[in-house]
Amino acid sequence: RKEVEQDPGPFNVPEGATVAFNCTYSNSASQSFFWYRQDCRKEPKLLMSVYSSGNEDGRFTAQLNRASQYISLLIRDSKLSDSATYLCVAGTASKLTFGTGTRLQVTL
Amino acid sequence: DTEVTQTPKHLVMGMTNKKSLKCEQHMGHRAMYWYKQKAKKPPELMFVYSYEKLSINESVPSRFSPECPNSSLLNLHLHALQPEDSALYLCASSQNLQGPEAFFGQGTRLTVV
Numbered sequence: 001r002k003e004v005e006q007d008p009g010p011f012n013v014p015e016g017a018t019v020a021f022n023c024t025y026s027n028s029a030s031q032s033f034f035w036y037r038q039d040c041r042k043e044p045k046l047l048m049s050v051y052s053s054g055n056e057d058g059r060f061t062a063q064l065n066r067a068s069q070y071i072s073l074l075i076r077d078s079k080l081s082d083s084a085t086y087l088c089v090a091g092t093a094s095k096l097t098f099g100t101g102t103r104l105q106v107t108l
Numbered sequence: 109d110t111e112v113t114q115t116p117k118h119l120v121m122g123m124t125n126k127k128s129l130k131c132e133q134h135m136g137h138r139a140m141y142w143y144k145q146k147a148k149k150p151p152e153l154m155f156v157y158s159y160e161k162l163s164i165n166e167s168v169p170s171r172f173s174p175e176c177p178n179s180s181l182l183n184l185h186l187h188a189l190q191p192e193d194s195a196l197y198l199c200a201s202s203q204n205l206q207g208p209e210a211f212f213g214q215g216t217r218l219t220v221v
């Protein structure tokens with residue numbers, strides 16, 4: 001079983017749609033959680049950190065459920081520019097472990 | 109400034125060559141990382157340096173040799189690589205091992221011929 005699991009997609013959604021990504025992690029020692037965005041042939045870029053209390057940044061909302069070891073990302077009012085691969089990340093005291101990523105394609 | 113700079117951006121090398129990848133950050137971060145990423149796969153951790161000391165080696169073959177000359181620089185020395193080592197090599201840094209977040213450089217796209 002992978003340490004961080006995501007649905008690989010692709011998720012094909014029209015502009016303006018709301019889309020949700022889910023992720024589970026297996027290492028109970030994980031203590032920090034993030035969503036990264038990666039465009040084709042580019043480096044991963046930090047989208048947002050994820051907290052148990054939930055956090056929102058504009059159209060993006062992230063949530064963490066420690067009991068279920070589950071992380072989510074909600075994107076509202078999708079834009080064409082949101083098309084990318086979204087990587088779920090769980091970190092312990094010494095390293096970050098990446099999920100395989102979920103590919104999002106937003107279309108006109 | 110949340111910039112991690114990697115050079116070169118692209119590298120083609122033969123299996124008998126020796127080359128080095130370089131990474132630099134001036135954010136005062138004390139943890140630096142090398143990741144390897146193959147196409148359509150997530151980044152895989154190779155090495156972690158904390159306060160210029162090697163903290164983690166994820167069982168990486170000895171043909172990859174990391175070096176941390178000072179707190180701002182991280183090198184990856186390459187020798188006798190195989191074609192299957194062709195990948196995107198990403199450097200990242202964070203304030204310390206506990207993060208909180210890691211920032212990535214643009215990567216070096218390596219092709220071994």
